[in-house]
Amino acid sequence: MSQLQILNPGAVMTVQDWGRPGWEAYGVPRGGAMDPFALQASNVLVGNTFDAAAIEITGGGAEIEFVQSTVVAITGADFEPRLNHAEMPLWQATFVRAGARLSFGARRWGARSYLAVMGGIDVPLVLGSRSTYLPSRFGGLQGRPLQMDDVLSVGPGRDTAHLAGRRWPMNARPAYTVEPVLRLLPGPHVDLIAKDVLANLIRQPFKLALTSNRMGYRLEGATFPHTTSLPSLGVLPGVIQIPPDGAPILLMMDAQTTGGYPIVANVIQADLPLAAQLLPGDTMRFTLIPESDAVADYRTLNAWLRQCARELALEDEGIWMAANAR
Amino acid sequence: MPNWHMAPMGEAALLIEHGSPEVAVANSAVIELGRRLHQCAAQAQIRGIESIIPAMHSVLIRFDPLQCSRVELERLVWQVADETASQHVNATANDLAVHSLNVIQIGVRYGGEAGPDLDDVARHTGLAPQDIIALHTAQPMRVLMMGFAPGFAYLGPLPVALNIPRRSTPRAAVPAGSVAIAAGMTGVYPARLPGGWHIIGRTDDVLFDPAQQPPSRIQPAGGVQFVRIGNDDWI
Numbered sequence: 001m002s003q004l005q006i007l008n009p010g011a012v013m014t015v016q017d018w019g020r021p022g023w024e025a026y027g028v029p030r031g032g033a034m035d036p037f038a039l040q041a042s043n044v045l046v047g048n049t050f051d052a053a054a055i056e057i058t059g060g061g062a063e064i065e066f067v068q069s070t071v072v073a074i075t076g077a078d079f080e081p082r083l084n085h086a087e088m089p090l091w092q093a094t095f096v097r098a099g100a101r102l103s104f105g106a107r108r109w110g111a112r113s114y115l116a117v118m119g120g121i122d123v124p125l126v127l128g129s130r131s132t133y134l135p136s137r138f139g140g141l142q143g144r145p146l147q148m149d150d151v152l153s154v155g156p157g158r159d160t161a162h163l164a165g166r167r168w169p170m171n172a173r174p175a176y177t178v179e180p181v182l183r184l185l186p187g188p189h190v191d192l193i194a195k196d197v198l199a200n201l202i203r204q205p206f207k208l209a210l211t212s213n214r215m216g217y218r219l220e221g222a223t224f225p226h227t228t229s230l231p232s233l234g235v236l237p238g239v240i241q242i243p244p245d246g247a248p249i250l251l252m253m254d255a256q257t258t259g260g261y262p263i264v265a266n267v268i269q270a271d272l273p274l275a276a277q278l279l280p281g282d283t284m285r286f287t288l289i290p291e292s293d294a295v296a297d298y299r300t301l302n303a304w305l306r307q308c309a310r311e312l313a314l315e316d317e318g319i320w321m322a323a324n325a326r
Numbered sequence: 327m328p329n330w331h332m333a334p335m336g337e338a339a340l341l342i343e344h345g346s347p348e349v350a351v352a353n354s355a356v357i358e359l360g361r362r363l364h365q366c367a368a369q370a371q372i373r374g375i376e377s378i379i380p381a382m383h384s385v386l387i388r389f390d391p392l393q394c395s396r397v398e399l400e401r402l403v404w405q406v407a408d409e410t411a412s413q414h415v416n417a418t419a420n421d422l423a424v425h426s427l428n429v430i431q432i433g434v435r436y437g438g439e440a441g442p443d444l445d446d447v448a449r450h451t452g453l454a455p456q457d458i459i460a461l462h463t464a465q466p467m468r469v470l471m472m473g474f475a476p477g478f479a480y481l482g483p484l485p486v487a488l489n490i491p492r493r494s495t496p497r498a499a500v501p502a503g504s505v506a507i508a509a510g511m512t513g514v515y516p517a518r519l520p521g522g523w524h525i526i527g528r529t530d531d532v533l534f535d536p537a538q539q540p541p542s543r544i545q546p547a548g549g550v551q552f553v554r555i556g557n558d559d560w561i
Contacts, residue, residue: 024377024388025360025546027472027479028536126536136476136517138536188333188341231349232473232480234379234386238336258381258473266336269391294337295391302392 002119002154003067006146010079010104011059015121015140015152016114018051020129024234024257031131031139034112034214034253035276037301038076041168042116044309045073045093047160047316052120053130055146057113059279062104064115067151069098071118071160075168077110077277091173095164109178110277119157133254135215166312172304179205179282180274182267183289183297184240189262192228193242197264198288200224201240205283206248212280214254223247228262235259238267250275270297329355330407332400337391340399342407343384349510350483352383353470355410357547360385362406372402380546381471382480428548429466432514432529433555434505436462440528443493447507447524450490458526459554461485466549467512477516477534477542481550484510496522503529505552512552516542 006013016039019032033039033056040050055064060079066072073093074081081088082103088094090113096102104113123130123141132140141150186198194200206221223246235241239251241261250267251259252275267275268289278284329345342359344352360380367375374393379386389399436459437444448455467481474480484507492508497520500506504515506523515521516534533543544550 021376021388023476023541024379025472026477026540026542027474028476028541030377127539127541133476136534136536185334185336188335188343231382231384232471233341233343233381233384234339234473236335236339236386236388238338256474257379258471263335266339268336269338291334291337291396295395298337299392 002070002117004117004152004154005065005067006063006148006150006152007065007101008061008063008148009146010057010062013058013062013146014056014132014134015053015123015130015146016056016132017053017130019131019253020127020139023127027257028127029133029254029257031133031254032129033114033131035076035114035273037174037273037305038112038114038276039116040305041091041173041308042073042075042114043120044305044312045075045091045163045166045168046071046116046118047163047312048116048118048120048157050305050309052116052155053123054114054116054121055152057104057115058111060104060107064102066096066100066102067098069096069100070154071095071164072102073116075114075116077113078108079110079113080105080108081113089167091168093160093163093166095161110176111279111282112276117154118160119155122153122155135254160316163312163316166315168308172308174270174273174301176274176277179284180271180278181285181287182271182275183294184265184267184286185291185294186288187240187263187265189228189230190264192262193224193226193264197224197242201248201265202286202288205285207283208278208280209247210280214252216252216255217250217275217278219248219250224264226262230260230262232258232260235263238269238272239263240265240267252276268294268297270294270301329411330403332403334396335386337396338389340387340389340396340403341384342387342403346383349382349470353468356380356383356385358410359403359407361547362410363387363403366402366406372398375399379473381473428545429551430543430545430548431551431553432505432531432533433553434463434527434529435556436527436554441505441526443506443524444526447488447490447526451487453487458488461488462507462512462526463552463554466551469544469546469548469550470511472542472544472546475515475517475519476536477544478519479513479542479544479550480511481513482511484512490524492522493524496520500525501528503531503533505529514544
């Protein structure tokens with residue numbers, strides 16, 4: 001059993017895993033890591049299952065101390081992480097000694113880093129998941145963001161110290177970038193709003209408003225005011241809905257399960273990791289693609305995760321066999 | 327069958343809408359469709375269905391596009407909708423007491439501090455507070471859908487006499503347990519939440535507890551019978 005202590009949570013720090021699918025009919029959002037790819041990759045690097053709980057670190061300034069030695073990996077955003085003042089590589093499994101301090105500095109790129117720890121963060125399962133759902137204050141650690149002096153336990157897991165140094169290939173990651181171009185499929189209500197809404201969505205950049213959070217991003221740019229009202233219907237992350245004031249809202253992981261605003265487009269699943277790496281004030285663009293491309297790209301991301309997991313497991317096994325042969 | 331319309335909501339979700347303008351008809355049809363699709367998923371007639379979200383006049387299916395294609399899913403939905411249509415009974419709220427085993431009782435203190443908008447509703451509808459309470463407790467309400475917040479159920483249909491629009495200015499926060507009406511529906515706020523409905527009472531029952539499975543006392547496709555409790559000498 002290993003532990004880590006939060007010395008400084010930075011802007012927002014929460015426990016997140018892959019979320020709690022299957023309770024949407026009760027009004028419970030799936031939630032989970034904003035960047036599911038980065039979460040899963042960080043877990044694979046330290047030898048965890050894909051869906052183990054990690055720490056989602058939003059913004060710089062965070063500081064964490066490891067009480068026991070363990071193996072960790074940071075993926076996603078780059079906030080200049082340093083381990084005992086030495087620069088710590090991202091997308092790599094790293095061995096940390098007992099008492100080591102991990103600190104995050106200024107933002108180089110992105111919004112959310114994922115810190116996976118060998119064994120996974122161990123908080124109680126709530127409806128099958130360890131994800132923190134802040135709007136209803138459940139999951140994670142007592143349903144709240146992590147605070148200074150919180151101590152988190154790490155689950156039992158096999159010792160993966162030999163994985164230290166493993167790197168996630170550069171060419172097996174989403175196309176993370178500043179001002180990403182998020183790819184869209186047309187939504188079910190595109191004809192209920194102005195005819196040219198899709199053409200206008202892809203024409204100019206949009207900026208994330210200050211009020212954006214894990215539930216959704218309010219987008220500043222073109223507006224599409226309307227008076228259409230709809231009976232509530234099920235929604236999911238990636239939906240772009242237009243409230244009467246016309247400023248689009250991109251739903252993210254903690255979005256409510258239902259909504260009543262017209263839905264004009266959906267950001268494809270493969271591009272949600274790109275959206276997850278935006279902060280208020282950042283800009284993005286949109287483009288339209290065919291549905292078959294959306295599925296193909298989602299398949300590619302999944303194939304990368306599975307292939308890297310397989311390769312690491314093979315190496316893992318080889319090292320164990322060699323060790324046992326001795 | 328021709329009543330159903332399907333549209334993709336991204337590559338990982340399918341929206342199935344019922345065309346009837348009558349909420350009661352559309353809603354009972356979508357609840358039945360959702361129930362049957364749930365069975366199909368449970369019986370492994372199709373792989374990859376992740377969640378089924380029934381709403382007012384639609385069902386949203388979230389699925390893994392790597393496990394089943396949208397075309398496959400649409401084919402299954404047409405087949406199930408076809409079967410449903412041939413057996414469909416046009417359920418009304420009155421059937422609920424007879425047909426549903428899932429009606430729970432919720433005790434409510436009406437009016438006063440617990441229901442600050444009861445007098446407003448009386449003014450707006452021209453009914454006496456006593457009559458509003460009598461109508462609200464007269465028969466079980468159907469769970470039309472759940473959403474907005476974990477454990478929040480849109481219940482209805484309300485008797486026509488209680489039909490009143492939402493408040494012009496929503497409250498930033500209403501107390502947990504608030505029982506409210508608006509737009510021909512009623513509901514109970516399971517937690518302290520922003521709310522635009524008229525609050526006519528409050529329950530002390532805990533309606534949502536994520537530590538329980540299922541987390542909500544009110545069940546999707548179930549029903550609620552409101553029961554007047556406590557001292558209401560104020561009337």
